[in-house]
Amino acid sequence: MRIVSASQFDGKRSVDSGTMEQQEAVQAILLAVRKRGDEALREYTERFDRVRLQQFRVSEAEFTEASDQVTPEVKAALVEAAANIRDFHERQVRQSWFTTKESGTLLGQIIRPLKRVGLYVPGGTAAYPSSVLMNAIPAKIAEVPEVVITTPPGADGKINPAILVAAQIAGVDEIYKVGGAQAVAALTYGTEQIRAVDKIVGPGNIYVALAKREVFGLVSIDMVAGPSEIAVLADDTANPRYVAADLLSQAEHDPMSAAILVTPSQVLADAVAAEVERQLADLPRKEIAEAAVRDHGAILLVNDLDEGFAVINRIAPEHLEIMIDDPFAHLGKVENAGAIFLGPYSSEPVGDYFAGSNHVIPTNGTARFSSPLSVDDFIKKSSVVSYSKRDLRENGHKIITLAEQEGLAAHGRAIAERLRDFDSEK
Amino acid sequence: MRIVSASQFDGKRSVDSGTMEQQEAVQAILLAVRKRGDEALREYTERFDRVRLQQFRVSEAEFTEASDQVTPEVKAALVEAAANIRDFHERQVRQSWFTTKESGTLLGQIIRPLKRVGLYVPGGTAAYPSSVLMNAIPAKIAEVPEVVITTPPGADGKINPAILVAAQIAGVDEIYKVGGAQAVAALTYGTEQIRAVDKIVGPGNIYVALAKREVFGLVSIDMVAGPSEIAVLADDTANPRYVAADLLSQAEHDPMSAAILVTPSQVLADAVAAEVERQLADLPRKEIAEAAVRDHGAILLVNDLDEGFAVINRIAPEHLEIMIDDPFAHLGKVENAGAIFLGPYSSEPVGDYFAGSNHVIPTNGTARFSSPLSVDDFIKKSSVVSYSKRDLRENGHKIITLAEQEGLAAHGRAIAERLRDFDSEK
Numbered sequence: 114m115r116i117v118s119a120s121q122f123d124g125k126r127s128v129d130s131g132t133m134e135q136q137e138a139v140q141a142i143l144l145a146v147r148k149r150g151d152e153a154l155r156e157y158t159e160r161f162d163r164v165r166l167q168q169f170r171v172s173e174a175e176f177t178e179a180s181d182q183v184t185p186e187v188k189a190a191l192v193e194a195a196a197n198i199r200d201f202h203e204r205q206v207r208q209s210w211f212t213t214k215e216s217g218t219l220l221g222q223i224i225r226p227l228k229r230v231g232l233y234v235p236g237g238t239a240a241y242p243s244s245v246l247m248n249a250i251p252a253k254i255a256e257v258p259e260v261v262i263t264t265p266p267g268a269d270g271k272i273n274p275a276i277l278v279a280a281q282i283a284g285v286d287e288i289y290k291v292g293g294a295q296a297v298a299a300l301t302y303g304t305e306q307i308r309a310v311d312k313i314v315g316p317g318n319i320y321v322a323l324a325k326r327e328v329f330g331l332v333s334i335d336m337v338a339g340p341s342e343i344a345v346l347a348d349d350t351a352n353p354r355y356v357a358a359d360l361l362s363q364a365e366h367d368p369m370s371a372a373i374l375v376t377p378s379q380v381l382a383d384a385v386a387a388e389v390e391r392q393l394a395d396l397p398r399k400e401i402a403e404a405a406v407r408d409h410g411a412i413l414l415v416n417d418l419d420e421g422f423a424v425i426n427r428i429a430p431e432h433l434e435i436m437i438d439d440p441f442a443h444l445g446k447v448e449n450a451g452a453i454f455l456g457p458y459s460s461e462p463v464g465d466y467f468a469g470s471n472h473v474i475p476t477n478g479t480a481r482f483s484s485p486l487s488v489d490d491f492i493k494k495s496s497v498v499s500y501s502k503r504d505l506r507e508n509g510h511k512i513i514t515l516a517e518q519e520g521l522a523a524h525g526r527a528i529a530e531r532l533r534d535f536d537s538e539k
Numbered sequence: 540m541r542i543v544s545a546s547q548f549d550g551k552r553s554v555d556s557g558t559m560e561q562q563e564a565v566q567a568i569l570l571a572v573r574k575r576g577d578e579a580l581r582e583y584t585e586r587f588d589r590v591r592l593q594q595f596r597v598s599e600a601e602f603t604e605a606s607d608q609v610t611p612e613v614k615a616a617l618v619e620a621a622a623n624i625r626d627f628h629e630r631q632v633r634q635s636w637f638t639t640k641e642s643g644t645l646l647g648q649i650i651r652p653l654k655r656v657g658l659y660v661p662g663g664t665a666a667y668p669s670s671v672l673m674n675a676i677p678a679k680i681a682e683v684p685e686v687v688i689t690t691p692p693g694a695d696g697k698i699n700p701a702i703l704v705a706a707q708i709a710g711v712d713e714i715y716k717v718g719g720a721q722a723v724a725a726l727t728y729g730t731e732q733i734r735a736v737d738k739i740v741g742p743g744n745i746y747v748a749l750a751k752r753e754v755f756g757l758v759s760i761d762m763v764a765g766p767s768e769i770a771v772l773a774d775d776t777a778n779p780r781y782v783a784a785d786l787l788s789q790a791e792h793d794p795m796s797a798a799i800l801v802t803p804s805q806v807l808a809d810a811v812a813a814e815v816e817r818q819l820a821d822l823p824r825k826e827i828a829e830a831a832v833r834d835h836g837a838i839l840l841v842n843d844l845d846e847g848f849a850v851i852n853r854i855a856p857e858h859l860e861i862m863i864d865d866p867f868a869h870l871g872k873v874e875n876a877g878a879i880f881l882g883p884y885s886s887e888p889v890g891d892y893f894a895g896s897n898h899v900i901p902t903n904g905t906a907r908f909s910s911p912l913s914v915d916d917f918i919k920k921s922s923v924v925s926y927s928k929r930d931l932r933e934n935g936h937k938i939i940t941l942a943e944q945e946g947l948a949a950h951g952r953a954i955a956e957r958l959r960d961f962d963s964e965k
Contacts, residue, residue: 329755470646527887
């Protein structure tokens with residue numbers, strides 16, 4: 114793992130906006146599903162997933178079958194993780210509020226859940242039951258009545274059983290065997306078997322990402338996720354084995370994943386570099402992790418912790434581990450990071466699977482302006498204005514002044530229409 | 540104004556995604572500003588705004604000059620409106636939170652303001668000081684340290700004085716004389732004179748909208764606003780003059796604006812139709828309002844109020860006025876509406892200018908999943924996990940189970956690395 118001075122590190126990463134061919138393919142799929150509904154879904158599913166389906170919805174029998182295929186240990190761990198996720202996200206729930214004035218005016222903000230949400234779940238080896246929990250539970254805590262999953266079937270027409278088990282634990286209402294851009298199209302426009310949703314969340318390949326970007330505005334979408342990232346800020350007190358293991362835990366996700374150590378300690382830098390080599394040797398996903406470490410990994414030497422925090426804030430990492438003496442005393446220096454893990458035992462996989470915080474976190478520097486997935490992503494707000502006669506009589510002419518200044522006479526007249534009646538009442 | 544049965548009303552509206560020429564023009568502008576910075580800004584400003592500028596930033600002298608050009612009445616109304624907007628939005632402020640467990644684990648969520656936000660303000664006749672207040676004040680309540688405005692200059696190189704006055708009242712930090720897609724480019728990539736921002740908000744023409752859509756992901760953007768809309772749900776108790784005036788107040792915005800009355804009362808429907816004609820007659824923006832009413836206006840007859848609410852929820856209007864007997868008793872029937880105005884005195888312009896709620900509200904049916912602009916739009920959240928040794932010892936093997944089920948061995952090893960040390964301590 115290369116060790117460089119932080120001042121030489123650029124770290125700019127780019128957004129994959131797909132090739133022209135990919136963009137055109139996605140547009141063709143969106144159009145076909147919009148026009149021909151389920152028949153188009155059937156054709157694409159046959160072409161891309163190599164199975165012809167009549168019914169897309171997963172049946173009760175399939176849920177039962179899946180449940181038998183998942184070990185009790187995995188089930189128990191999923192159930193306990195789900196409880197922790199519920200506990201964390203219940204703390205994010207907000208209430209509608211009102212304020213009343215002595216003048217008779219009432220102002221407020223109503224919070225309501227979205228009505229129907231679609232969760233895209235990748236298939237194959239990237240089928241992660243933990244992601245089902247992380248996406249579906251906040252929606253259910255927000256009281257979204259209809260949470261539906263779309264996920265590509267295998268060539269046998271089946272869904273990964275752990276996905277189905279996780280969906281049941283999370284309280285998902287419907288699951289459909291459709292993947293790719295065609296699933297995004299079905300969720301956006303609706304088909305005979307799949308009703309349209311208000312929002313689409315969840316990760317996917319480049320076709321899914323492009324399709325989500327394309328339908329943005331017709332439905333709401335979550336962020337377009339990039340490759341995973343971890344940055345560790347550590348000093349002499351950190352255990353190099355832990356630091357190396359945590360860096361590799363993100364590096365194994367994708368050859369594009371970034372794993373960065375920021376440290377003022379040359380000793381730690383050398384030790385972590387050696388540990389990464391040692392731990393890489395027998396990693397099952399060695400090729401992926403090795404490429405990630407080589408192409409997007411770095412150990413950045415800084416002069417002191419303050420420079421370290423400045424570097425971290427420039428990177429705005431998805432995951433930030435702080436393994437330094439008294440980390441809470443430095444927490445206020447973090448400006449940009451999606452999730453912050455403090456101390457030697459807060460290994461990032463603790464957050465991926467179990468602690469309860471969400472593992473859907475902004476990547477690629479977008480923690481500058483984005484937030485982890487939360488209950489907030491599944492609600493909508495409405496303002497409420499009940500203006501009193503007394504307030505309108507008092508303030509009506511000011512409103513007319515502002516409307517006329519902007520050249521919007523009809524705005525002013527809507528107020529004047531009332532004021533005239535008030536005058537005639539006198 | 541046409542009167543039709545609600546069952547015959549489609550009301551589908553489309554999103555203007557621009558012509559191919561417009562899209563290509565926007566991409567060329569983005570690229571030029573990205574590569575050549577201020578020099579490209581100068582060229583585009585000369586071409587589109589017909590003025591050559593050396594310095595883009597508005598000077599102190601220009602603020603003073605502007606202040607002298609705005610009447611005391613307008614200033615006083617803006618100051619009072621700003622106070623109301625502050626009062627409303629302060630109620631939206633959220634706190635960071637933590638929860639501690641007896642096991643030593645701490646979990647939480649930190650709320651921080653974005654660091655730098657750009658507000659696009661249209662020029663010419665669409666320069667609305669009220670919009671400056673509505674966009675900038677929530678950012679300042681969120682404690683964004685740097686709020687900057689870009690707005691196109693007139694051919695004399697000046698900015699609308701009321702915009703500058705409103706910006707000072709709202710506490711805006713910097714104003715630059717740049718408009719169009721080139722302003723969005725400057726805010727996204729930064730130039731010599733204009734530093735890049737984390738988020739761009741504010742309305743604009745089709746070029747601004749396309750540019751915002753294009754840079755989405757590099758910076759955060761607010762919703763892409765469509766033409767304004769109002770829906771009024773009214774019964775026999777409503778005053779047809781008020782209903783008509785309020786419908787026209789939105790119709791005057793844009794020939795594409797929608798103004799819809801939903802009512803079970805044929806008597807009211809006829810009276811409002813007549814009133815709209817009467818009030819249209821001498822409206823300064825008569826042509827615009829007339830086109831809006833003709834092309835996007837309708838009076839929809841329903842069998843009863845419950846059907847009326849169902850129609851409203853399908854429309855998901857930006858503005859909803861409810862002028863019926865005991866409106867609060869029916870408030871819970873509204874599922875989709877950006878801002879809800881109750882009773883005869885809550886004329887929609889009250890909310891546009893003065894009550895304190897935000898007037899940046901989701902259009903075009905997106906109130907199904909979007910919310911009015913709020914303090915939430917100017918903050919970001921970070922999760923915090925400080926996991927205890929005791930919890931890791933207790934739960935580590937469950938985390939490993941879940942990681943291995945997903946085929947992510949390095950995730951499991953990061954945990955196992957710690958568990959091994961715990962075992963050796965025994």
